[in-house]
Amino acid sequence: MTTDNRVALVTGAARGIGLAIAQRLSRDGLAVALADLDQDALDRAAASIDGPVATIQLDVADRAQVIEAVARTERELGGFDVMINNAGIAQVQPIAAITEQEMDRIHAVNVKGVLWGIQAAAAHFKAKGRPGKIVSAASIAAHEGYAMLGAYCGTKFAVRALTQVAAKEFAADGITVNAYCPGVVGTDMWTEIDARFAEVTGAKVGETFDAFVGGIALGRPQTAEDVARLVSYLAGPDSDYMTGQCVIMDGGLVYR
Ligand SMILES: NC(=O)C1=CN([C@@H]2O[C@H](COP(=O)(O)OP(=O)(O)OC[C@H]3O[C@@H](n4cnc5c(N)ncnc54)[C@H](O)[C@@H]3O)[C@@H](O)[C@H]2O)C=CC1
Numbered sequence: 641m642t643t644d645n646r647v648a649l650v651t652g653a654a655r656g657i658g659l660a661i662a663q664r665l666s667r668d669g670l671a672v673a674l675a676d677l678d679q680d681a682l683d684r685a686a687a688s689i690d691g692p693v694a695t696i697q698l699d700v701a702d703r704a705q706v707i708e709a710v711a712r713t714e715r716e717l718g719g720f721d722v723m724i725n726n727a728g729i730a731q732v733q734p735i736a737a738i739t740e741q742e743m744d745r746i747h748a749v750n751v752k753g754v755l756w757g758i759q760a761a762a763a764h765f766k767a768k769g770r771p772g773k774i775v776s777a778a779s780i781a782a783h784e785g786y787a788m789l790g791a792y793c794g795t796k797f798a799v800r801a802l803t804q805v806a807a808k809e810f811a812a813d814g815i816t817v818n819a820y821c822p823g824v825v826g827t828d829m830w831t832e833i834d835a836r837f838a839e840v841t842g843a844k845v846g847e848t849f850d851a852f853v854g855g856i857a858l859g860r861p862q863t864a865e866d867v868a869r870l871v872s873y874l875a876g877p878d879s880d881y882m883t884g885q886c887v888i889m890d891g892g893l894v895y896r
Pocket residue numbers: 651652653654655656657658675676677678698699700701726727728729730749753777778779780821822823824825826827828829830
């Protein structure tokens with residue numbers, strides 16, 4: 641653990657992995673702005689943070705809202721050094737049945753949301769003449785395609801591409817850009833994925849989750865806190881010589 645006086649903005653921070661990241665960065669010493677769609681959930685999340693904290697209601701698919709969130713973070717917490725593009729949604733559907741509306745929304749959140757976060761953060765760091773760190777949520781689904789998760793996998797492969805390109809474009813400005821690739825994390829997202837698999841494939845509730853977990857070498861699902869430990873490293877000074885990487889941490893499930 642480090643003592644760190646920087647400021648981070650974490651999207652999708654009202655629950656799950658985003659909340660665990662915000663709690664961990666706060667324990668590391670950073671002030672944290674929690675951003676999400678739902679203000680009530682944000683207020684509950686903020687109450688679990690001991691250090692300096694702010695909340696920002698936003699939809700990451702809206703570029704102007706993401707730019708304003710970065711500006712508000714600086715105004716309310718006195719700085720802005722780390723952008724965590726964590727917000728994301730899942731979608732379970734066979735390729736043959738994915739609708740245009742579903743494809744548009746998942747790309748708006750998972751791909752445009754990350755792109756707007758990278759743009760807004762990099763523009764802010766450059767305008768202030770400061771180095772900065774950008775860390776985004778990818779997934780094992782950025783490295784391997786999974787049946788029924790075609791739209792989702794497409795968005796996570798895209799996050800991996802954006803991470804590599806942004807790392808190259810912003811390196812000269814002292815900005816590093818990396819991503820974390822969790823495996824099977826026991827959050828509400830996986831409860832929803834499992835329930836949708838049951839609807840679409842006829843699997844029993846719990847069966848899909850158990851099948852995924854059955855492939856994990858370390859023999860247990862990942863916790864949000866496991867992911868937060870990796871993000872603490874990617875957001876902190878120990879990863880200063882690292883950029884353009886999409887780091888798999890999945891207990892031994894996908895090997896690349
Ligand atoms: N749960 C898992 O097994 C894995 C999750 N991930 C990724 O990690 C990230 C976080 O996942 P979880 O915590 O499991 O998900 P979750 O569904 O439990 O939480 C996601 C949070 O993001 C917020 N959010 C969704 N759309 C948003 C939008 N348009 N604007 C602002 N906030 C929005 C939600 O309100 C929610 O609070 C996602 O990007 C996900 O794709 C990656 C690999 C595995």
